[in-house]
Amino acid sequence: MKRNGSGELATAHYILSGKFSTAIQQVNYPIHKGQPNPAHGKFFFVGSIPAACYDSERGGSKFYATEQDAIDAAIAAGAERIQGVDCRRINY
Numbered sequence: 001m002k003r004n005g006s007g008e009l010a011t012a013h014y015i016l017s018g019k020f021s022t023a024i025q026q027v028n029y030p031i032h033k034g035q036p037n038p039a040h041g042k043f044f045f046v047g048s049i050p051a052a053c054y055d056s057e058r059g060g061s062k063f064y065a066t067e068q069d070a071i072d073a074a075i076a077a078g079a080e081r082i083q084g085v086d087c088r089r090i091n092y
Contacts, residue, residue, distance in 0.1 A: 020048040023083040024070045027063070039063055043070040043085070050077030 023046050027039045045053055045061035053073050055062045064070040067085055074082050075092055082090035 021081040021083040022050060022074050022079040023047040024067055024074075024085050026067070026085050043067050045070065045074070047083075048079070048081075050074060050079050052077040 024043055025046050027037065027042050027044065030037055030040045032039075042063040042065060044063050049061050050073075053062050053070075054060070062073075064073060071082060071084070071090055074090075082092075084090055
């Protein structure tokens with residue numbers, strides 16, 4: 001007997017058990033809540049954030065001055081799949 005929804009459950013499990021990329025994005029908004037944004041132009045992680053790159057006070061990724069700084073931090077933290085700002089795969 002097949003359960004209803006078992007296909008959807010299996011698909012969800014497959015998606016959630018897969019590895020997510022450690023993707024890098026750039027903050028691109030100079031004004032935040034009516035004030036100059038000090039993070040504008042900096043780089044941060046989305047997706048799978050390595051523990052060494054996580055800022056527990058902020059509740060998200062640490063910020064990096066350059067994309068290369070973020071890449072270096074991800075490599076040092078042992079990230080396996082890194083995606084650059086322009087969606088390219090970072091090979092190292």
